[in-house]
Amino acid sequence: MKATNAGKQPVYVLGISGKYNQGSTMGEGHHPSAVLLKDGDIVAMAGEERFVRVKYAVGYFPYHAIKFCLEHAGITPEQLSAIGWSNNPYLATERWIRANHSTIKRLAFRLTSHLYATKNGIKKGLRLFSNLLKPWEEEENEKAPFRDLFRLDLDRIPFFCIDHHLAHAASAYYASGFDEATVITWDGSGDGLSGAIYHGKGGELSVVEEFSDFSIGEVYWAVHRFLKLSDEGSLMGLAGYGTPRGAFRDIADPERLWVDMTQISRPVVGEANLGYCAQLVRRLGPPRLEDEPLDERHESIAADLQQFVEEFGFAILRRALAKTHCRNVAFAGGVALNAVMNGKIARSGLVDRVFIQPEAGDGGGALGAAYMAYKKLGGHLQPRELEHVYWGVGYSDAEIEKTLNETKVRYERLSREGLIEAVSDLLTQQKIVGWFQGRAEWGPRALGARSILADPRDREMLHRVNAAIKYRDPWRPFAPSMLEEVAEEYLEGAFYAPFMIVTFPVKPHKRDEIAAVVHVDGSTRPQMVRRSVNPLYYDLIQRFGEKTGVPVVMNTSFNLKGEPIVNSPRDALRTFFSSGLDALAMGSFLIRK
Numbered sequence: 001m002k003a004t005n006a007g008k009q010p011v012y013v014l015g016i017s018g019k020y021n022q023g024s025t026m027g028e029g030h031h032p033s034a035v036l037l038k039d040g041d042i043v044a045m046a047g048e049e050r051f052v053r054v055k056y057a058v059g060y061f062p063y064h065a066i067k068f069c070l071e072h073a074g075i076t077p078e079q080l081s082a083i084g085w086s087n088n089p090y091l092a093t094e095r096w097i098r099a100n101h102s103t104i105k106r107l108a109f110r111l112t113s114h115l116y117a118t119k120n121g122i123k124k125g126l127r128l129f130s131n132l133l134k135p136w137e138e139e140e141n142e143k144a145p146f147r148d149l150f151r152l153d154l155d156r157i158p159f160f161c162i163d164h165h166l167a168h169a170a171s172a173y174y175a176s177g178f179d180e181a182t183v184i185t186w187d188g189s190g191d192g193l194s195g196a197i198y199h200g201k202g203g204e205l206s207v208v209e210e211f212s213d214f215s216i217g218e219v220y221w222a223v224h225r226f227l228k229l230s231d232e233g234s235l236m237g238l239a240g241y242g243t244p245r246g247a248f249r250d251i252a253d254p255e256r257l258w259v260d261m262t263q264i265s266r267p268v269v270g271e272a273n274l275g276y277c278a279q280l281v282r283r284l285g286p287p288r289l290e291d292e293p294l295d296e297r298h299e300s301i302a303a304d305l306q307q308f309v310e311e312f313g314f315a316i317l318r319r320a321l322a323k324t325h326c327r328n329v330a331f332a333g334g335v336a337l338n339a340v341m342n343g344k345i346a347r348s349g350l351v352d353r354v355f356i357q358p359e360a361g362d363g364g365g366a367l368g369a370a371y372m373a374y375k376k377l378g379g380h381l382q383p384r385e386l387e388h389v390y391w392g393v394g395y396s397d398a399e400i401e402k403t404l405n406e407t408k409v410r411y412e413r414l415s416r417e418g419l420i421e422a423v424s425d426l427l428t429q430q431k432i433v434g435w436f437q438g439r440a441e442w443g444p445r446a447l448g449a450r451s452i453l454a455d456p457r458d459r460e461m462l463h464r465v466n467a468a469i470k471y472r473d474p475w476r477p478f479a480p481s482m483l484e485e486v487a488e489e490y491l492e493g494a495f496y497a498p499f500m501i502v503t504f505p506v507k508p509h510k511r512d513e514i515a516a517v518v519h520v521d522g523s524t525r526p527q528m529v530r531r532s533v534n535p536l537y538y539d540l541i542q543r544f545g546e547k548t549g550v551p552v553v554m555n556t557s558f559n560l561k562g563e564p565i566v567n568s569p570r571d572a573l574r575t576f577f578s579s580g581l582d583a584l585a586m587g588s589f590l591i592r593k
Contacts, residue, residue, distance in 0.1 A: 011039050012040055014373075018048070033045070040379050042386075081158075091136040226287050313341045317329070342356055391442070446565055462477075472561050484498075560575055
């Protein structure tokens with residue numbers, strides 16, 4: 001994805017996501033992230049939550065993520081050629097006006113636009129219009145920290161507002177490696193859209209169709225709030241226990257792409273961010289209380305929701321393929337994190353190749369915003385496969401040892417081979433090990449850089465890890481990391497899937513062999529590890545396989561419930577000493593309890 005830049009200074013482009021609105025209600029401005037490109041190539045990517053230690057970092061400006069990206073590249077903010085933001089409030093407002101066909105709204109928008117342009121004092125008296133109709137306020141809010149925290153002159157550096165779903169699409173297409181692709185984006189809502197179809201070809205993206213009348217992501221959020229589960233992803237796990245009962249059948253038609261949203265989430269009732277409406281309560285029964293045990297009704301609701309997502313997902317896919325005539329597909333947007341649907345699509349026979357952008361949610365918009373900003377500068381981009389997500393913060397052995405000495409922690413320093421041997425031994429002894437190596441992963445999945453590892457052979461290990469470290473719903477499945485070469489041995493319909501974002505059925509005769517990472521429905525959500533991508537992690541799994549005959553480890557994210565994945569050695573030590581972890585392998589150092 002290189003631009004021609006012979007003899008010139010490098011072109012650095014920063015992409016950011018989220019909305020700076022500290023103190024806002026949940027659901028707006030979440031997952032602020034930063035991505036830095038150099039001549040169109042990725043240099044660094046990180047989410048703000050990892051630094052501020054606040055899950056989702058709602059309303060935060062990605063200051064620390066930006067600072068890390070710049071420092072990693074060794075540049076100052078003044079060396080940036082452009083900034084791209086994965087929101088376009090101007091386009092969102094235009095869509096809002098068009099959707100409501102309101103003459104008053106159009107006139108008010110024109111009036112406030114004129115007053116803003118004149119920079120006179122009259123606009124200060126139109127606070128109502130200002131709050132509802134002035135998209136430039138959102139842009140100014142997002143620009144302000146660049147001026148205040150980085151002393152950056154944004155009159156000199158272009159600041160591009162990138163349509164939210166275009167940012168999603170760009171993040172998937174340009175990271176897919178497909179010269180031509182059908183690109184589908186779907187989430188709750190962004191800049192007035194809930195989804196879109198794009199056609200990527202020869203390095204260019206064009207819009208095929210946009211969706212705003214219904215929202216798969218909004219329905220998903222509403223049911224998540226109704227069931228009061230710990231996070232949205234847990235709905236997929238719960239669905240495996242239930243049987244669909246047709247809860248949404250009369251208010252949703254996937255073939256027509258129609259949903260009566262007034263029966264689900266519009267308007268919401270009660271507290272400001274309840275997420276669902278009174279009609280949904282009448283349809284599904286009483287909402288689950290925070291500590292209420294899950295029962296068969298809750299399981300069937302989750303199963304109905306998963307069925308709804310898959311039916312609409314396939315309907316949009318078929319619609320997209322009919323319009324683009326391209327069987328290579330790339331997905332992004334929060335709904336693309338539905339690994340169960342992703343697996344079924346990949347095995348459906350409808351597509352040839354599938355790429356799901358691993359940071360599919362709003363944080364991933366920073367990557368797409370950077371790509372599109374680079375193109376707006378005249379840079380040339382061609383899709384190139386995103387081979388890994390190790391683009392976050394890394395620490396040298398010297399930095400790790402300094403932290404260990406400052407905190408007076410006892411440790412062993414081991415050679416590479418010694419570390420692999422010691423950790424593989426611990427895993428065979430049913431010990432639970434924190435694994436902190438190299439640069440942190442970008443996105444929501446731990447992929448062998450900031451992971452908690454355990455032996456997958458005994459089903460009881462699932463419950464041990466839950467009770468000792470994760471403190472999450474006991475029915476939720478854990479995922480495996482396995483050598484790429486053995487995937488076909490364990491999985492049905494296996495293809496290379498390195499990002500833990502696709503589920504596969506486990507072959508029946510292998511389910512007992514890796515019982516701790518097989519869900520109740522017989523599936524698993526693997527990370528397939530390629531040695532050229534992560535040689536240390538690969539060699540650890542291989543050594544464990546040599547000792548046990550099972551080249552697979554249980555891998556879950558290195559964090560406690562409700563916290564972001566650990567980012568620094570101090571984060572790792574705090575989590576280690578406040579949980580049931582038995583050992584911590586951090587760089588060349590092994591810490592035991």
